[in-house]
Amino acid sequence: MKYSTFSFWFLCKILVSLLSFSIQTSQANPHENFLQCFSKHINNNNNTSIVKLIHTPNDPSYISVLNSTIQNLRFASPSTPKPLVIITPSNTSHVQACVLCSKKYGLQIRTRSGGHDFEGASYVSKVPFVILDMRNLRSITVDVDTKTAWVEAGATIGELYYRIAEKNGNLSFPAGYCRTVGVGGHFSGGGYGALFRKYGLAADNIIDAHLVNADGEFLDRKSMGEDLFWAIRGGGGASFGIILAWKIRLVAVPSKVTMFSVSKNLEMNETVKIYNKWQNIAYKFEKDLLLFVSFMTINSTDSQGKYKTTIQASFSSIFLGRVESLLTLMQKKFPELGIERKDCLEKSWIETVVYFDGFSSGDTPESLLNTTFQQNVFFKVKLDYVKKPVPEVVMVKLLEKLYEEDVGVGFLMMYPYGGKMDEISESAIPFPHRAGFMYKILYLSAWEKEGESEKHMNWVRSAYNFMSPYVSQNPRATYLNYRDLDLGTNNEKGPISYSQASVWGKKYFSMNFKRLVNVKTKVDPNPDSDPNPGPRPGPDLGPPLDPGLDTSSYSNLGLGTWTLTRPQTSDPKPDLSSDLDLVPDPDLAPNPDPTPNLGQTPDLVPGLNLSQPQTPAHDLRLGPRHGIRPRTEPQPWPRP
Template sequence: MKSPITLFVYTFVVLSFAWAASAHNHEDFLHCLSLHSPNSSSISKTIYTPNDSSYSSVLNFSIHNLRFATPRTPKPQVIVTPLQVSEIKASIICAKTTGFQIRTRSGGHDYEGLSYVSDVPFIIVDLINLRSINVDAKNNVAWVQSGATIGELYYRIAEKSKTLGFPAGVCPTVGVGGHFSGGGYGLMLRKFGLAVDNVIDAYFIDVNGNLHDRKSMGEDVFWALRGGGGASFGIVVAWKIKLLQVPPIVTVFTVPRTLEQNATNLIHRWQYIASKQDDRLFIRIIIRGVNSTNPQQGSQRTLEAAFNSMFLGKSEELLPIMQNTFPELGLTKEDCIEMSWIESILYFAGFPSGQPLNVLLDRTPLFPKRFFKAKSDYVNEPIPKAALEGTWELFKEEEAEAAEMILSPYGGIMDEISESETPFPHRAGNLYKIQHLVYWEEEGEDIAERHINWIRKLYSYVAPYVSNNPRAAYINYRDLDIGMNNKNGKTSYEEASVWGVKYFKGNFKRLVSIKTKVDPSNFFMNEQSIPSILPWWKKRAH
């Protein structure tokens, strides 16, 4: 057995060697880039290393979960912010040549930081400069580069048309690349499906640095890119999307109800009707703790359920629908606000009333960044009222002060699209999806552990009431608790299936097959990337 001193010296030598080799590779990588770039002076302006004064600001600007912005978080040897496709090609070729892993970042909203963190020497290809958007309102299509945010996309659509929209998410600073790669959904989910259900072409760079469109990549790869998760197959540079007709006026409302105002019964009732509503109507519930003032008992902590909704039409159409299907909520005309579709984007993003539309072009988040951990579930049968009440008990704990559950209804067109149409399989049979979230403000491993343990306890508590075999999850709400690949890059199909079938169900097998064909050496990899599974006799060749 090695003595502690011997072990320390051994560890120090190994780590010193690793850092020295990494620094050497970093210089090799930069030299390789200069050789493979058409204009070496141009690419030098898009490269950042730890020696550059702006390195930290470039790295941290697109980090949205402070868990991965601490001094202990592994940092990239190089950040490349390409201005053109040739610089992405060069980055792939040179990372392969010099032994770096690539992490690709579009908006930086990966819940587990996988687009900008790795435990092995790595570079970031940050697509922030590749964000052009070309809207063709005449033909109801648009090309959008992966580095654009969905807020920028919405703004550019609205510039060209007041009656065209796109069914993506509510957070305007989310990057198009990551959002589309995992499926992407928003408040028009029940009418138009996912973002990727409306993607009709893409530009994609493979592991060899070759640029493809839908025709040259083939239908298998095009299928895999639309919901198979980011950074498994290559780098998607741009997406061609189908724009959809929205009415000139939509109606929004937010009706809050506390436990004392019958919230539990309303949530229980909502489960039976939300997925069966008119497909123009989307009513989600945001559940969180709030302080309530009671004349008898003074200020006390309670739970609030905010019924947060958009209807693709006027309030005069909405009110009879609500009266017939969900009269218990007591929606009134005074609760309803009519506005344009693009104005509703600002409403659901939390912007104050009267803000100009160009706030959607700002990549800086509206709210301060925080530490957080998230999980997801799909619900196939209504959760019993007693189980809901048991959940509320967990929200009384100290760690739940800034916790949320967001319930988003399914049904509508989602019931009509096959599970295998895209890699995203969560279609018919789901009443709603749950996003579990817990936030905290202070840095520290002990503080993080307490909050993460709390959300794991919540996740364990609701297990009997959500989907099972597999317990389904949404890849854009990435959760490394449900399983990870081996860090040495050698992961068996069985090992990867532990997490893979939860995200992709029966589509996981096809994703692995496609990955093995397009990236046999498993170059594009992370803790939850689709693995390449080669027969043993082929592995030797690679």
Template sequence: MATLFRNLSLVLTISFLSCHYLSVTSLASSDGFVRCLLQKIPGELVLTPSSSSFADVLVSSIRNPMFFNNATARPLCIVTPADASHVQAAVLCGRAEGVRLRARSGGHDYEGLSYRSARRGEVFAVVDLGARLRAVSVSGGGDATAWVESGASLGELYYTVAKSNPGLAFPAGVCPTIGVGGHLSGGGISMMSRKYGLAADNILDAKLVNANGELVDRAAMGEDLFWAIRGGGGESFGIVVSWKVRLVQVPTTVTVFVVGRNVDQGAADVVARWQDVAPSLPPELTIRVIVRGQRATFQSLYLGSCADLVPTMSSMFPELGMTSADCREMSWLQSAALIQFWNPSTPVEALLNRRTSLSTFTKAKSDYVRRAIPSDVWKNILPWFTMNGSGQMLLEPMGGFVGGVPAAATPYPHRSGVLYNIQYIAYWSGDGTAANRWISGLYAFMEPYVSSDPREAYVNFRDLDIGENAVAPNDVSTFESGKVWGEKYFAGNFERLAAVKAAMDPTDYFRNEQSIPPFVGPKQVKKA
């Protein structure tokens, strides 16, 4: 079976780099920034467009070639810090010379905002954490924790934890090339979220370089800022260089299955039934659905044996027709590789491969569903996946631990009452007109059946279609423009995030097209 990210596997050549790398409004500030950096950090860590490795490093974490063109603003340089002090130097130089920073850990931001600007003329540099800040240190004691640097990939985290102790794991996303920093910053949905919560629910501490260039941990940054960085989206409050995370217990044997149903096998009815069943299954069992073409594929992880899983499926979800013949038993680390690559012969070391190819353009959108969609409607949804320029839909169940956490406990608000999250992805080569028309049309068609007021969205599935910040004459993003998209991602938590931003970065140094704007209003920042 071809998995979601494998289907989107892309090939990008260096010939894309023949266009303009940057558009700057002040050469003086640009030159001054680079000179300042070279006085504070080793020269080999600062890459300008004239550096021989600039192109390779820039492209190494680009996941979507649609942002690699003449209309896209490029960084004036790339900083590849090997230590937190190098990040501090970049912030101090940037503040002094009027150059903003964009931090990149894995490059999976769907709008590419960690390495490009949608606004021509913006002067910025990229702090590429994935180049050197990738260490994972698992506690040798009995507290089941680890410190992981933001540039580490999820695959590197999983591999290091499991090799240290096969009975431990971390609940985060399926795709192993995703960078830890961005993933944790936005929440982090996983195949174990129903049992152990989001990745952000399992953050215990962090080390962050703030807008003043100070390196602070949880105690020094305070609980308001610590609350904000655990799901409030990346690049709004500073640059997190490392995270202390709680590891979770996994059994020696877990079970994975994949069962597909075509339209003529009643796929619409089975998906409709899945909506009621999946959020209420035992938390050890997660079943997600990938809809593509004429087929709905049910992909599952069970923290236990096949012998225990089959009776549960027979009693709670007999419509799927899953049997013991569908089971594959293995270690949790092996399951992480199998769910991504769906090839039993793929070694777990494949999780360490950070590179992806770039031959296909993509566009993603997201929704949350709070009321089950009727089977008759699903019979109208599934034909969308046979149209020209079509893509796929991924349904991830909520409930369990995620649903039991109060909406204000972290910035991620999509908790109680949410049945599942939807991710839509269109993909194409060449002209993307048909694919973009397809995803826009499907998104509009789904509006009556998904959450409303606001129509919720997931910040880790970044979508500039739902709004962008406007910048006021004082060069600060406006709260009202941010509220348009911010309440879709964060609901009632958006105003608190904006108040934290005002307290920690009132001049809006850390910003992108969808960063949290500062807000000072009648409400005080609530304590965590």
């Protein structure tokens, strides 16, 4: 095969990059082999896109690309492990080449959509790794007639909302608030936001998906089978492959939406009494109403220059209807809050989305297309679920903890469940927290000074530990998109068994953890298939094993990787020793074929162990415009 001008130029770039590495032996390093393999097998005819495709530490673009979506400064220090290579694919063949070449040379893959993982798991690893940054795969195709859309994994929530509203202002999608969260991870971890009491999670409204499996093969819902399709909707795309795109079901929103945010600076006991009323009724409200609560510290100085801390309580709401209906409802169900007409704003849905994201009142929907936001703070988050009311005396003590010296900027968020969430089975998708859950509590500390992480994180842990007797038990539930490595990590101290992994696995997935492990077990029954044993940032679901088996004899149960399914096909798999190009990028337009035959079961074969592609993205927005640091201008309410 004769190389094209592009291929020749690409190889020259690779050779220049490789010559700059320090080589201590005559044997090539894995990342060098990876680059040669990748350059040989990509399917790209655009000569001008090379600088956007591959980034090594010696390229001027490397640091800017790496740091462009890092949201937590805890993972932006010089000591944080860095990728050997960053790939920014622009079509499916680039993704396939990355998977196959990583497999061949034993490199982990971290797949990053928006980079919002609380623990930095989409761009950090303790073993040699490659980042697959999906920023160039961000097309969105909206079909108003069928009320569906295809959205590629690199698109952001803001872009998705804008493109839907551009076609029809009375359609939207139930996802999070922060415009820069990537849909690849956000949807795969669950994804909640302003519409979830009305329509459920983002993952509840996914009807098809495209992914590349460990053999470098393109799969859709029909070819991957229902078990795998179930697993990637809330179980984390991280464990099963590289999510390319989602097909989503759009939902109806009214022409006008009403919202309010009122702050209470009352005496502590009076505030807690209002909170107690909230926790007993908010999850029972009709589906059109979402009313959540936040408490945050406001740090300031008095007239004499003395430092002081106060606590601000905010009750915030979004109602899918007109202001008169909301006022009637609040006066009937929650008169203690004292909501008046002057407290309310009435806007279109897309204007509400802009407002929730923290823009000023003069910003337009086009602001949602801005994807450049970055955090300028360090932060730590933990999460709890509440199944019975927390006693008032306990809430007083929890709020008093916000005054502790080491809190920095402290933040508590209480977010009600109920509504549609009560109607969906806990096993419908891997996300299990449905009927019986009243609300969730988020504990957060944010700070600006490097070197103070430990004391601020200890405050979050202290608040979390204090609440142990008053929150969900057996398991103490949490949420995958609020990843918390305190709960457990993969293979940090050697092999780990199913029973050990269940300690954190059931916190995220409850009884669905067993089914997720069974999906893996069907895919690859070989417990020693992981080519890269070692630390994993978790909570990926791990190796193939049968929960019914005695796993004590397993020697390599690093819960950081999964092996994937693929259908039996007569088409040969791409041959890494050949000069054949990989398959071209599939069309992401909605499939005109009838509903897939969901009864078809694909053959299951072993494949590559991927470590945390498509890390689930959180739903919380942090930063000076979003309830973390006080500011002088009026604040929008903190973001759930």
